[in-house]
Amino acid sequence: MLEPAKRLTLVSDAWHPQVNGVVRTIENTNRELAKMGVEVTMITPDMFRNIGMPTYPEIRLALASYRHVARLIEESRPDYVHIATEGPLGYKARRWCRSRDCRFSTSYHTKFPEYVSARLPIPLGLLYSVMRNFHNAGNGCMVATESLARELEAHGFRNLMQWSRGIDNTLFYPRPKSDAPFGGLPRPIFLTVARVAVEKNLEALLSLDMPGSTVIVGDGPARRELEEKYPKAHFLGMLKGEELAKAYAEADVFVFTSKTDTFGNTTIEALSCGIPVAAFPVSGPADILGGHDQAGVLDDDLKAACLKALECSPEKARELAATYTWEAAAIQFYQNVTSAHDG
Numbered sequence: 001m002l003e004p005a006k007r008l009t010l011v012s013d014a015w016h017p018q019v020n021g022v023v024r025t026i027e028n029t030n031r032e033l034a035k036m037g038v039e040v041t042m043i044t045p046d047m048f049r050n051i052g053m054p055t056y057p058e059i060r061l062a063l064a065s066y067r068h069v070a071r072l073i074e075e076s077r078p079d080y081v082h083i084a085t086e087g088p089l090g091y092k093a094r095r096w097c098r099s100r101d102c103r104f105s106t107s108y109h110t111k112f113p114e115y116v117s118a119r120l121p122i123p124l125g126l127l128y129s130v131m132r133n134f135h136n137a138g139n140g141c142m143v144a145t146e147s148l149a150r151e152l153e154a155h156g157f158r159n160l161m162q163w164s165r166g167i168d169n170t171l172f173y174p175r176p177k178s179d180a181p182f183g184g185l186p187r188p189i190f191l192t193v194a195r196v197a198v199e200k201n202l203e204a205l206l207s208l209d210m211p212g213s214t215v216i217v218g219d220g221p222a223r224r225e226l227e228e229k230y231p232k233a234h235f236l237g238m239l240k241g242e243e244l245a246k247a248y249a250e251a252d253v254f255v256f257t258s259k260t261d262t263f264g265n266t267t268i269e270a271l272s273c274g275i276p277v278a279a280f281p282v283s284g285p286a287d288i289l290g291g292h293d294q295a296g297v298l299d300d301d302l303k304a305a306c307l308k309a310l311e312c313s314p315e316k317a318r319e320l321a322a323t324y325t326w327e328a329a330a331i332q333f334y335q336n337v338t339s340a341h342d343g
Helices: 021-035 066-076 088-099 112-117 124-136 146-154 223-229 241-250 265-272 285-289 302-309 314-321 326-342
Strands: 007-011 039-043 050-053 056-062 080-083 105-107 141-143 160-162 189-193 213-217 234-237 253-256 277-279 296-298
Touching: 007 021, 007 066, 007 088, 021 039, 021 265, 021 326, 039 066, 056 088, 066 088, 080 088, 080 326, 088 124, 105 326, 112 124, 141 146, 146 160, 146 285, 160 326, 189 241, 189 265, 213 241, 223 234, 241 265, 253 265, 253 302, 265 277, 265 285, 265 314, 277 285, 277 302, 285 296, 296 302
Parallel strands: 007 039, 007 080, 080 105, 105 141, 141 160, 189 213, 189 253, 213 234, 253 277, 277 296
Antiparallel strands: 050 056
């Protein structure tokens, strides 16, 4: 039986209106923590004056003074502090913790060095140095997979803790497939769900000469350019909730194109809908699908992976997804928070 903390203050630069794995993970974790009796105080950009990130307006950057952030943390009277992101709020929370000799935990949600280098000519080594300095100041850095932990250890990160993810299998479940999906598109349907941005590597799928139809669910700064460049692909825009679950269930193969995500929540959402997955053998997909070749295919040749995945088992995909629950993930998160504080 857990002895829940009375108060946890969670600081995140990633929050609404963003729709991504970080936000969904925090929301689902908070819901489970509440069931455990943990009182969570969020500190997020919507609490301050904020601006949209250039070229990426849905990412809000808080224009918050250190004093303002420090006051909010102090007013929350935290037993524990967790810093989810390495943004403006994350750095101010880190400063507050260090100035008071307050132990804290962090989490590594995005391969930020690779994310930045996809946009700007900045050496990866320099970017990893910045990230290492941020996280090593804390007392525990949570990562989603064992392979990511090995990668970060090679870059000098310390005190790494595993924090897996979960799935809402009451929303994401197999449904009957229609004869004319998405307005009459020919099968097989190769579907991906992602932010339409350069770091998601969507062109790895869009550039392939595939049978049937390629469907992209999501929105983002690269959408117009990719729609013009690949007119045969079908861009459905942002879908949520039931609409999103129904879109997954219509697919024949889910294609995970990213090489910079640390886990890939969309992978287990697709698996939970009984959709086999095709992906590159990189951190995230490799951890989820490794040893489960009937549920999906990993291959550096993405087209080969997609075509092989057509032969995989929807039942095995669903079985694999059932091993991921938000309750278990939240317990793991809470134990990491307390371990970082008490250790």
